[in-house]
Amino acid sequence: MADPQAQWDRKDLLGISDLSPGEIQLILDTAESFAEVGERPIKKVPTLRGKTVVNLFFEASTRTRSSFEIAEKRLSADNLNFSTSGSALEKGESLIDTAMNLQAMAPDLVVIRHAYPGTPHRLAKRLKAGIINAGDGAHEHPTQALLDAFTIRRHKGKLDGLRVAILGDIEHSRVVRSNIHLLKKMGATVVVGGPRTMMPVGIEAMGVEVAFTLDDAIRNADVIMMLRIQLERQGRLAFPSVREYFQLFGLTTERLRGAKEDVIVMHPGPMNRGVEIASELADGPYSVILEQVTHGVSVRMAVLYLCSLVHKEGA
Amino acid sequence: MSDGRILIQGGRVIDPGQDLDGAFDLLIEDGAVAKIDGRIEKSENTEVIDAAGLIVCPGLIDIHVHLREPGQEYKETVRTGTLAAAAGGFTGVACMANTEPVNDSRSITEHILLEARRHGFAHVYPIGAISKGQKGEELAEIGEMIRAGAVAVSDDGRPVMNAELMRRALLYAQHFDVPVIQHAEDLNLTGKGVMHEGEWSTRLGLPGIPGSAEDVMIARDIILTEDTGGRYHVAHLSTARSLDMVRRARAQGLRVTCEVAPHHLILTDEEVAKSGFSTNTKMKPPLRSERDRAALVNGLADGTVDCIASDHAPHHQDEKDVEFNLAPFGILGLETTLSLILDRLVHPGILSLRRMIELLSAGPARVLGLPGGTLKAGSPADVTLFHPDEEVTIRAAAFRSRSRNTPFDGWKLKGHPVATILGGRRIAVPER
Numbered sequence: 050m051a052d053p054q055a056q057w058d059r060k061d062l063l064g065i066s067d068l069s070p071g072e073i074q075l076i077l078d079t080a081e082s083f084a085e086v087g088e089r090p091i092k093k094v095p096t097l098r099g100k101t102v103v104n105l106f107f108e109a110s111t112r113t114r115s116s117f118e119i120a121e122k123r124l125s126a127d128n129l130n131f132s133t134s135g136s137a138l139e140k141g142e143s144l145i146d147t148a149m150n151l152q153a154m155a156p157d158l159v160v161i162r163h164a165y166p167g168t169p170h171r172l173a174k175r176l177k178a179g180i181i182n183a184g185d186g187a188h189e190h191p192t193q194a195l196l197d198a199f200t201i202r203r204h205k206g207k208l209d210g211l212r213v214a215i216l217g218d219i220e221h222s223r224v225v226r227s228n229i230h231l232l233k234k235m236g237a238t239v240v241v242g243g244p245r246t247m248m249p250v251g252i253e254a255m256g257v258e259v260a261f262t263l264d265d266a267i268r269n270a271d272v273i274m275m276l277r278i279q280l281e282r283q284g285r286l287a288f289p290s291v292r293e294y295f296q297l298f299g300l301t302t303e304r305l306r307g308a309k310e311d312v313i314v315m316h317p318g319p320m321n322r323g324v325e326i327a328s329e330l331a332d333g334p335y336s337v338i339l340e341q342v343t344h345g346v347s348v349r350m351a352v353l354y355l356c357s358l359v360h361k362e363g364a
Numbered sequence: 365m366s367d368g369r370i371l372i373q374g375g376r377v378i379d380p381g382q383d384l385d386g387a388f389d390l391l392i393e394d395g396a397v398a399k400i401d402g403r404i405e406k407s408e409n410t411e412v413i414d415a416a417g418l419i420v421c422p423g424l425i426d427i428h429v430h431l432r433e434p435g436q437e438y439k440e441t442v443r444t445g446t447l448a449a450a451a452g453g454f455t456g457v458a459c460m461a462n463t464e465p466v467n468d469s470r471s472i473t474e475h476i477l478l479e480a481r482r483h484g485f486a487h488v489y490p491i492g493a494i495s496k497g498q499k500g501e502e503l504a505e506i507g508e509m510i511r512a513g514a515v516a517v518s519d520d521g522r523p524v525m526n527a528e529l530m531r532r533a534l535l536y537a538q539h540f541d542v543p544v545i546q547h548a549e550d551l552n553l554t555g556k557g558v559m560h561e562g563e564w565s566t567r568l569g570l571p572g573i574p575g576s577a578e579d580v581m582i583a584r585d586i587i588l589t590e591d592t593g594g595r596y597h598v599a600h601l602s603t604a605r606s607l608d609m610v611r612r613a614r615a616q617g618l619r620v621t622c623e624v625a626p627h628h629l630i631l632t633d634e635e636v637a638k639s640g641f642s643t644n645t646k647m648k649p650p651l652r653s654e655r656d657r658a659a660l661v662n663g664l665a666d667g668t669v670d671c672i673a674s675d676h677a678p679h680h681q682d683e684k685d686v687e688f689n690l691a692p693f694g695i696l697g698l699e700t701t702l703s704l705i706l707d708r709l710v711h712p713g714i715l716s717l718r719r720m721i722e723l724l725s726a727g728p729a730r731v732l733g734l735p736g737g738t739l740k741a742g743s744p745a746d747v748t749l750f751h752p753d754e755e756v757t758i759r760a761a762a763f764r765s766r767s768r769n770t771p772f773d774g775w776k777l778k779g780h781p782v783a784t785i786l787g788g789r790r791i792a793v794p795e796r
Contacts, residue, residue: 066567145685165687166569167641174640186689187569226569250572251563 060179060359062352063170064189065230073231077199079351080344086123087346096354097126100157105147106132106183107163112318112342113183113193117160120349129156148172158356161185179356187221192352193317194227196345198235200337201272203344204313209236214266214308216242216298217276217325218287220249224317225276229255242266243276243298246287263298270308274315275300275326291324301327305335313337368409369393370785375415375749379422380722381738390420392745395788399741411790415749418782419717422725422737423455423746426698428520428599428623428673431457431488434475435464440678440766442479442488445698448676448765449486450791452698453781455746456487457676458732461498462521468493468504473512485791486784487746489515489734494533494544500526503536510540515732518545520599523581525551530585534594543597543621543731546585548606549648553577558689560633560650568637570688573650575603582606586613589620597731598622600675602649604659611668621731623673624660626697626704631771632657636688643684643691644771647677664715664723671727672720674701678767696770699763702750704772706779711753745788748781756780764793 056075065073086094102121106114114130121128131151151159158179161169166188173180184190198208205211213232215225219241232239233256241252242260253259260266267273278294288294305312314326314335322328331338370392377388377400389404390397406412426449432440440448442459449457459476461467467476473490480488492509496502498519506517517537524530524546533544554577559565561572582598586609589596601607601622613620627647632654636645645651663669674697684691702724709715715723725748729737736746760773784791 143682143685144687163687165689167688170640171688185569189569223569226567249566250561250574251566254563255567 057355061173062181062191065191065194065227070234076351080199080347083350084347092123095125097124100126102126102128102158103156104130105159105161110162116345117349120346152176184223187223189227190223191227192349193224194231196348198231199344199348200341211237211271212269213237213272214240214270215274216266218247219243220247222276240266244288264307268307272313278325302330370411372413372415372420375418375420377420378721379739380718381726392788395745397739397741397743397745418749419752421721421748422739424453424724424748425456425728426454426674427458427728427732429457429459429676431459439680443483444766446485448698450784451764451793453702453748453750455784455786458489458491460520461491461493466493466498468496470508470512473509473514477513491516491518494519498522516542516545520547523547523549531588534588534592543595545597545599547599548578548581550577550581559636560652562653564633578603579605582609589618595619600625602628602652604656607659607663621670623671624669625675626701629660630708641688644695644769646691647695648693670731672723679769684769696765700772703777703780707777747785749783750781753778
């Protein structure tokens with residue numbers, strides 16, 4: 050592996066949109082070297098010993114937070130979970146005050162999840178600590194796209210030239226935006242599909258093809274990513290019923306036929322079985338869903354490590 | 365300060381109302397314009413203002429300002445707002461009714477006017493609410509407010525969603541010959557939107573406000589204006605399609621006017637991304653697409669737009685320095701409008717100096733039927749002096765407004781206000 054310090058000069062990872070293909074490559078390669086740590090009997094390296102990482106989650110998350118937490122522990126960092134549901138404002142303290150209080154305790158890295166886009170970006174301007182975006186509203190979720198790319202690369206050996214279909218609630222998905230940026234930068238073709246009522250205006254400008262039926266979207270696909278339908282948004286659902294959604298856009302083994310024979314099926318989780326994806330498919334041979342979770346830890350170790358190399362002046 | 369005579373010498377006087385543009389001296393006596401001539405000699409007891417290198421024009425008027433008083437004095441007051449007006453080259457402002465309590469009664473209108481007279485940095489023209497409490501249910505006491513000094517009615521800050529109430533307002537306001545000003549926005553289409561719906565809202569994952577949220581409301585209102593024969597004014601018009609509808613309505617002979625805000629003429633939705641989610645790019649209507657922006661600029665030149673109005677909307681820093689979705693809508697305008705229009709539209713040759721002055725003086729005066737907007741002999745001596753091309757740097761920290769919420773902080777702009785004269789009295793804005 051090349052010397053990462055020569056190729057990485059970011060203290061923050063705010064989104065994939067800022068990254069160059071070389072930087073994406075570097076993260077994925079670094080993650081490969083960390084992957085082995087998870088297979089050891091003693092799953093720990095001293096890389097971040099003496100560093101403090103705060104997991105600042107303004108929005109409920111079990112999977113992403115656990116993944117970061119394990120990654121931090123495997124790197125020997127001291128970590129602290131700071132969770133608050135909803136916005137800080139609702140608790141009476143402003144976001145900036147919360148952040149400045151954390152800053153006063155001098156963490157090295159802050160992993161932030163927030164319901165509203167741009168919040169990590171705004172904090173990155175204020176805080177000395179490196180900021181890692183663990184999902185900001187419907188904007189970006191860079192480590193998810195990186196772990197998805199890592200998983201695809203493991204199966205296909207490359208990203209360049211692949212055809213990737215992403216299906217579901219495109220409008221409200223941060224996963225799709227980060228994945229579009231990453232896959233386009235790495236030379237893949239991206240098709241997004243789903244109900245018209247969940248397709249954001251002007252998505253074509255991001256360089257993707259748009260399909261409005263499941264069959265059109267997955268034709269010749271090497272990779273299919275299913276997105277979670279946010280059932281908690283009941284009442285404002287952009288389709289009439291869950292039943293009708295499954296009929297139109299639910300992925301089953303049967304419907305996979307139009308895709309490539311060696312297609313892999315992914316899902317960022319948590320899944321709604323029987324809504325966007327049939328159970329037998331999720332648990333079947335095409336599915337790489339649990340591998341994604343495993344790789345998430347390696348990718349997050351790589352990101353934490355790289356961002357810890359850079360110290361911000363001033364701020 | 366002399367309440368007697370002021371002689372403004374050596375400036376370039378531009379008064380679109382009298383088709384005047386040239387090197388003239390201007391004499392003010394007893395609060396009114398006495399004379400404009402090639403050369404006027406100084407007589408005794410006359411204060412002389414040397415206007416060499418400056419433009420002398422009718423006092424600028426901003427018909428869309430939020431002074432926040434009563435109720436939100438931590439954002440702005442009549443005093444600080446009119447100070448900001450004077451510093452920005454304005455001699456008159458019309459203030460919106462979304463105060464606390466709402467200006468939906470004679471007593472609030474009178475209170476605002478009293479404050480304005482007490483401080484006296486600019487004329488204040490209160491706009492009364494259309495509906496009681498701006499709740500959109502029943503008409504406010506429009507007649508009483510007009511008698512107390514209100515110049516128009518609007519529920520600005522909120523639209524009149526109920527078509528039946530809007531129809532009634534357009535009918536009733538005719539008794540007083542005042543326009544009904546609409547904040548045109550279908551709230552159902554806006555939903556949770558926080559920026560213009562388009563490529564950029566999609567990229568940023570921010571909920572969008574479609575242009576149609578404005579367009580459908582204006583379409584509805586134009587139909588109601590046609591049926592009622594009312595007088596309808598569109599506040600902060602922001603889309604190409606709305607502008608087309610206004611153009612057609614006017615061609616049809618309807619009494620429809622509109623204003624455009626400087627930020628919609630200069631910035632686009634991309635600014636939200638470029639600024640790194642700065643909440644000073646968040647206002648209603650939102651910064652629109654480049655196509656919309658270009659159409660609005662054309663509308664200035666071709667006469668469809670009646671005036672430029674800033675929608676000066678002060679908010680405290682603590683309110684703005686929060687997550688983008690949670691920040692209140694609105695930005696300041698009074699202290700940046702003139703420099704922005706000069707630098708971005710006049711100097712590049714898009715808008716003539718004369719038309720700019722018209723859009724900021726005679727235009728707004730005509731929309732609301734206000735005195736002023738001209739330097740004809742005998743008119744009130746409301747005069748603005750500005751430097752057409754000297755460069756300034758916008759510094760929010762030095763604003764006279766009580767708030768700082770501007771996306772233009774640090775911008776270097778050519779041209780700036782120098783002084784205002786209000787009813788024959790030179791306004792002294794304290795240095796900061």
